[in-house]
Amino acid sequence: MGRIILNWAVAAALVTGAACGAATAASPPPAADEPLTLIPADCLFCWQARVHPDATTRPAQESSVAALLGLGASVFGRSLDASMLAWVRAAEAAGELNRREFALALLDARVSRPEGQVSARVESLDLALVVRSDGDSAPLRRLIQRVVNDYVDASTARLAVEKCEGLTFQELRDERLPAWARFAWGDIGPHFVVTIGDGAWQRIAAVSARRRPALDADEWLRAARGEWRGRALIEIFGDLASIRARLDEAVERRVSEFLAAWDASELDRAYWALGFEHNALFSAATLRWPDRTERRMFADPGSTPPEAAAFIPDAARYAIYDLPPRRLLPALSTSLLATRNEQLRASVLRYWRKVTAEQQIDVQRDLLDQFGSRVILHNSPPHPLRIPGAMTIVLPIAGDARRVRAALDRLGRGWAAELAALREAGRYAAPFELQRDADGVWFVQFGLAGPAWVVSDAALIVSWSPTALREYLAWLGTQPAASTRPMRPGS
Numbered sequence: 001m002g003r004i005i006l007n008w009a010v011a012a013a014l015v016t017g018a019a020c021g022a023a024t025a026a027s028p029p030p031a032a033d034e035p036l037t038l039i040p041a042d043c044l045f046c047w048q049a050r051v052h053p054d055a056t057t058r059p060a061q062e063s064s065v066a067a068l069l070g071l072g073a074s075v076f077g078r079s080l081d082a083s084m085l086a087w088v089r090a091a092e093a094a095g096e097l098n099r100r101e102f103a104l105a106l107l108d109a110r111v112s113r114p115e116g117q118v119s120a121r122v123e124s125l126d127l128a129l130v131v132r133s134d135g136d137s138a139p140l141r142r143l144i145q146r147v148v149n150d151y152v153d154a155s156t157a158r159l160a161v162e163k164c165e166g167l168t169f170q171e172l173r174d175e176r177l178p179a180w181a182r183f184a185w186g187d188i189g190p191h192f193v194v195t196i197g198d199g200a201w202q203r204i205a206a207v208s209a210r211r212r213p214a215l216d217a218d219e220w221l222r223a224a225r226g227e228w229r230g231r232a233l234i235e236i237f238g239d240l241a242s243i244r245a246r247l248d249e250a251v252e253r254r255v256s257e258f259l260a261a262w263d264a265s266e267l268d269r270a271y272w273a274l275g276f277e278h279n280a281l282f283s284a285a286t287l288r289w290p291d292r293t294e295r296r297m298f299a300d301p302g303s304t305p306p307e308a309a310a311f312i313p314d315a316a317r318y319a320i321y322d323l324p325p326r327r328l329l330p331a332l333s334t335s336l337l338a339t340r341n342e343q344l345r346a347s348v349l350r351y352w353r354k355v356t357a358e359q360q361i362d363v364q365r366d367l368l369d370q371f372g373s374r375v376i377l378h379n380s381p382p383h384p385l386r387i388p389g390a391m392t393i394v395l396p397i398a399g400d401a402r403r404v405r406a407a408l409d410r411l412g413r414g415w416a417a418e419l420a421a422l423r424e425a426g427r428y429a430a431p432f433e434l435q436r437d438a439d440g441v442w443f444v445q446f447g448l449a450g451p452a453w454v455v456s457d458a459a460l461i462v463s464w465s466p467t468a469l470r471e472y473l474a475w476l477g478t479q480p481a482a483s484t485r486p487m488r489p490g491s
Helices: 002-016 061-076 082-097 138-151 200-208 219-230 240-247 254-261 325-338 342-358 363-370 401-424 466-477
Strands: 045-049 102-112 121-132 157-164 167-174 183-188 191-196 234-238 269-277 280-289 292-299 318-321 375-378 392-396 433-436 442-446 448-455 459-463
Touching: 082 138, 102 240, 121 200, 138 183, 138 191, 157 200, 167 200, 183 200, 191 200, 219 234, 219 269, 219 280, 240 254, 240 269, 254 325, 292 318, 325 342, 325 363, 342 401, 363 401, 392 466, 401 433, 401 442, 401 448, 401 459, 448 466, 459 466
Parallel strands: 280 318
Antiparallel strands: 045 102, 045 234, 102 121, 121 191, 157 167, 167 183, 183 191, 234 269, 269 280, 280 292, 318 375, 375 392, 392 459, 433 442, 442 448, 448 459
C-alpha cells in the first residue's frame, strides 16, 4: 500500500502540469551528463525531473503568478507579506524549473531533541538543486538575487566568492541563521548548482571532479532505472533506511509511523518512475527490503477499462490507479496525522469523533465500503496557471451513491458548525470555512473558492474550484453510459 503513495502524489503533479492537447510522443533519452551525475551516491532522497513535453508551449508560470498577486496588492492597497512573498518566489522558481531538467536532493539531515524540550532541533540540513542550464543560468541568478533582496539584511549577511575543485561559486552567510544555513550557487559544466548547508556545494563539486561517487553510478539504482531511464519524466530515489536512522528517534518515531501507515515499515530503498505514453501515465517502482527486491507497476497506460475511460475527457492527460479508496483514504489520513505533534493529533481526533458521533456517521459503512477499486486523476478542466495539484480526482462509487452523498453532507455540516463555534469562541483563527451551494457542491472558502467536491450518481468528484467542478460535471452529463463509450487507444 505504502509503495504507491509517492507515485500517486507525483502523478498529480505530472497530470496537472500538462496542458490539455494532442497526445505527445515519448521524450528523447536523457543526456549522459544528466543532473543525477552530480548528486552524491550517499544522498537520502533525490527527485530528478525532465522537461515536460508541453512545458515549452505555454507561457512562463512565474510571470502569471507574480502579475496576478501584484495586481491584487495594487487593488487592495497593501504589499505582500513575508509568507505570500515566499509563495510568489516559489511559484517563480517552479515556473523556471518546469522548463528545465533538474535534480533536487536531500544530501543529509540530522536533528536532535535537547533534554527537557518538546520540539526537535535541526543540527544540519544539506540540500542541493542541480539544474541543466547549458550556459543560460541568468534567469536563475536573477531569481536568486530577488530572494536575496527580499530576505537578506546587509548588516548581518556576508556574500563571498569562493573556489573549490577549480570552480567558482558564491556563498551567502547570515549571522541571524544557524551555522549550517549557508546558501551557495554557481555553474558546474552545463549545470547551475544551488545548495543549502555547510559544505554542500563543495560536496557537489567533489562529485563533478570524481572524487566522490555519483548517485547515477550506484549499482542497485542503475539496475532499478533500467528501461525507465529513457522514458520517465520524473524519477525518485529514497534511502528510507538511512532516513529512519537519521531522523526517527529525534522526531518521536514520526518517520516510522508515517511509513507504517502505508505498510512500508521495513522498506529499505525505493525507486519510482513516472511518465506518459501518449496521454496515459505510467507509474512503476523498484522496491528493496532487507531480503528481496521487487518491481511493481501501479498505473499501467496499456490498460484503460471503459468504465474508467467514461470519466476522462478525450484531450486530457490522466492516471488510473487500481487502488481502492477504502484503503487509500484511511492510510492517507493516518500518515498525515503521524507527521504532527501529539497535541494536534489528539485535538483532530477528538473533533473527528465528536462530529461523526453527532452526525451519526459510520465512516466505514457509509463511505469507505461504498467506493469502487480505482482512483482516477486528470487535468480537465486545466488550471489557467497550471498549479501542481490543481486537478480533478474521481473516486467511482460501486455501492449506494445516495448514502455517500448524505454522509458527506452531514459530515460537511458538522465540520462547518464546529469551525464556526471555534471561531466565535476565539479559538480558531484560520481564514477558511466550509460552504455548500444549493446544487450540492461543497467547497473550501478562503478568499478564493476551492477545492470543491460533489457526489454524482456514479462517483465522488473533487476539483480545484467550484467553477472547474461544474464545468467538468457539465461535460460528464453529455457523455454516454460507460458501457457504450468507445475504449481508448491501449485499452
